Amino acid sequence: MxxxxxxxxxxxxxxxxxxxxxxxxxxxxxxxxxxxxxxxxQSIGVCYGMIGNNLPSKQEVVDLYKSKGINRMRLYYPDEEALQALRGSNIELILDVAKETLSSLVNANEATNWINKFVKPYSQDVKIKYITVGNEIYPNDNEAQYILPALQNIQNAISSANLQGQIKVSIAIAMSLIQNSYPPNNGAFIDPARSYIQPIINFLVTNGSPFLANVYPYIAYVGDKQNIHLDYALFNQQGNNDVGYQNLFDAQLDSVYAALEKVGGSNLQIVVSESGWPSAGGDGATPENAATYYSNLINHVKSGTVKKPGMAIETYLFAMFDENQKNGASTEQHFGLFNPDKSPKYQINFN
Known part of the structure; x- marks a missing residue:
């Protein structure tokens, strides 16, 4: 109810x-x-990555979401088989524009075609909540030049389809765009990102869209183990530190809020579009630590942060499965909550 x-x-x-x-x-x-x-x-979702050759069918995956009471999903590109499986599921969806598609959306007609192909046919029975136009695009990436016009064109196409009340358009950033994150109130966008991010923030404010951030205490922990204790990263620390924080997740998230305040985005809601802990492949990457992180995160996001107390944090866990074909650090293949046979890797209550 x-x-x-x-x-x-x-x-x-x-x-x-x-x-x-x-x-x-x-x-x-x-x-x-x-x-x-x-x-x-109900503020917990799970990201559905597909970079693997041993994963269940799209329908089986959607059924698994439903059976576990996971009511939100992030999909990293508009996979039509997955969209078909989502029909009537009542699962809220973050739908990403594929990185390779961003340049084409500078053309308004192409943006309209994208909406007509991947959104309008599903809008009646798939609960598309956000469209993410760019995931972790950095100011010096070639794709950065396409983000703002693509945002504007997708927004216009959504409005033309009369879906602006249902779907919000945004981007998702990595925490590496934030500097001076400790203490969190000093958080600010890195200098190279300011001219890139400012018009995007203006766009989000104008359209009442949230700001999406991928928040990984694990990455901060392995990058500075001398100063960041494992208990602080896993929500296990007893008592607050010298700036009033009991866990790294809140400190990271509040540093993004502080950065937004400095560029006119103080009223923007932040959606945590990814957060996870690997079970293998790196320092501190164990099944025990991963299980602890996910369980504690699920319990914690109901209560808000120091800057936003009492406000539930819409959060998407990364990720549904280990992705055995994913490139990058070895940890990248070990963020899954479930095994390929759909058995749970950890005993987690998503509700």
Whole structure:
């Protein structure tokens, strides 16, 4: 039962009851509180990566999401078989534009064609929530020049399709675009990113879109083990540090909020579009640490950060499966929550 339904129920209850006393009020407040807690519990999604040769079918994957109560998914490109499988599933979706497609979307007609092919046919029975136009694109990447016009053209195409009330358009950044992240209030975008990011922030503010960030305490931990303790990265630290933080995830996320404040984005919501911990392939990458991180993260995101207390954090765990064909560091192949046979790698309650 969502909060809006609960509020409607309360209004009807008050209207119908002639004798309405304090016990009635406390009862309804209790019901509403349960509804709000339930809403917070639904803030977890899981990213669905497909760079592997041993993964289940797309329909099996969607069925696995449903059976585990995972109500949000991130899809890194518009795979039409996956979109078909998502029909009627009630799973909210972040749909990425493939990196290779970004340059073509500078052409408004191509952006319209992209929406007409991958969004409009599914918009009635697939809950596409965000379209991400660029994932971890850096200012010096060749694709950086395409991001703003592609954002604008996709937004215009969505509006022309009358879907602007349903779908928000944004980007997803890596934490490496943030400097001075400790203490978190000093967080700012790195100098090379300022001219790149400012018009994008203006676009997001104008269109009421969230800002997506990929937040990895693991990467920060392995990069500075001398100063970052494992317990701090895994949500296991007892008590706050000298700047008032008990875990690295909150500190990283609040440094992004601080950076946004410095470029006119203080009202933007941040969606954590990726966060995970590998089970093998690097320092601290063990099944035990990964299980601890994911479980603690799921429990934590209901309660907000130091800068945004009490505000549930919409968060997407990375990732559904190990991807055995993924390039990069050896840890890249070991972020999965499930094995290829769909058995769980860890005992995690997603709700």
């Amino acid at each position: 969502c909060t809006s339904i609960l509020v409607s129920f309360i209004k009807q209850y008050i209207t119908k009851k002639k004798h309405f006393n304090m016990s009635n009020i406390f009862l309804l407040i209790g019901i509403l509180s349960i509804g709000l807690a339930f809403t917070g519990a």
